[in-house]
Amino acid sequence: MTGSITRRELLVDRDGPLTRAALLAGGRLTDLHIDHAGRPSLLGSIILGRVERIATGLNGAFIDLGNGVSGLLPAADVRQQALDLAGTAAAPPRSPGRPGGKPLQIGTLLRTGQPVIVQVKADAAGAKGPSLTMDVTLPGRFLVHAPLGRDIAVSKRLGSGPERAALAGRLEGLVTGAGWIVRAGAGTADDGLLAAESEALHLQWRAVRDGAGSGSAPRLLRSGPDAATRALIELGGATPDAILVDDGPLLSTLRSWCNGHAPDLLGRIEAHKAPPRLFDLRDLDSAIAALLDPRIPLPLGGSLVIERTEALTVVDVNAGERGNPLDVNLDAAAEIARQLRLRNVGGIVVVDFVNMRGRGDAERILAALARAVEDDPVQTQVYGMSKLGLVELTRARRGTPLSALLQP
Secondary structure, X not given: OOOOOOOEEEEXXXXXXXXXXXXXXXXXXXXXXXXXXXXXXXXXXXXEEEEEEEEHHHOEEEEEEEOOEEEEEEHHHOOHXXXXXXXXXXXXXXOOOOOOOOOOOHHHOOOOOOEEEEEEEEXXXXXXXXXXXXOOOEEOOOEEEOOXXXXXXXXXXXXXXXXXXXXXXXXXXXXXXXXXXXXXXXXXXXXXXXXXXXXXXXXXHHHHHHHHOOOOOOEEEEOOOOHHHHHHHHHOOOOOOEEEEOOHHHHHHHHHHHHHHOHHHHHHEEEOOOOOOHHHHHOHHHHHHHOOOOEEEOOOOOEEEEEEOOOEEEEEEEOOOOOOHHHHHHHHHHHHHHHHHHHOOOEEEEEEOOOOOOHHHHHHXXXXXXXXXXXXXXXXXXXXXXXXXXXXXXXXOOOOOHHHHHOO
């Protein structure tokens, strides 16, 4: 039986132009997904684009995505299978970025005006447009469909070599089509759920593939997941105890998605009847507003100050009156990981922890921070401590930072 401390709830509402999906664990906000009707995200969208300009100096091409938006496609992300689907002839002599081989130049792979199938892997940030790839993926809770691949790749989180090989063998008899990535949650999922998700993702790809063959470019082939769907996908095998929705159309959309992709969740979806407003039940409006404040109090004393710049994000850890640097820093490591997720911070992050007494303390803090970011669905890498005592890490850019979504 699930205890109150570990109870997971997903709350979904619509507030003006915002569609919000908040995940709570033990009543505490742990993940937040927001869509803004006036600032739509392209993350995960699959688009039949058109080569607008070859950028030889960047070894990439700017792709017209429609509606006046263009993104950069690096040469290393060009895939002949995607070109074939878009009606492009003449394969290059070898794949771009082949290990041990010299990367091919973009001018030998694409030409101006050519239609191409691309996927947005990062939204525009500042003066930079969206980042694009031809390695199309369709994510699910347990599986990710990579239809241009051929193999079944298993997450390293799923045990040792023999265990992973056994799971790959099990999946071979369940999945539809080729090209699959097995997520960590698949290890405990039953065969029926895996087969159903595989079929749903393969049908999505068939619709994309068939749509690419008709109509002109640029044209949207498939939108990325909405806020509520992203929340469920990123939960993976960590099933929520309850899914509460306070908007009729959102409720219908979510039930429809679960019917095809996650039938085990249908019985957990409930309509919330106002008043009070759904987010008022957990004081989530205040919790979200606090995410715009650069200063964050730590649970056991001290505080964080998070400042974003054009090049990187800086986190300063303050000890306050507590006096024990190690304890303050251990508190800070867990809260930093949580804040990066909630604020959707991407790029380079530099952390100035409270000065520590010895190398052993520094190693403990680095290990604690590495553990804290392990469950982040966005790729996050802790690199270590510089000679100046600053901890360096990176978090992949995905979607729009929370501060940009919520600004007036």
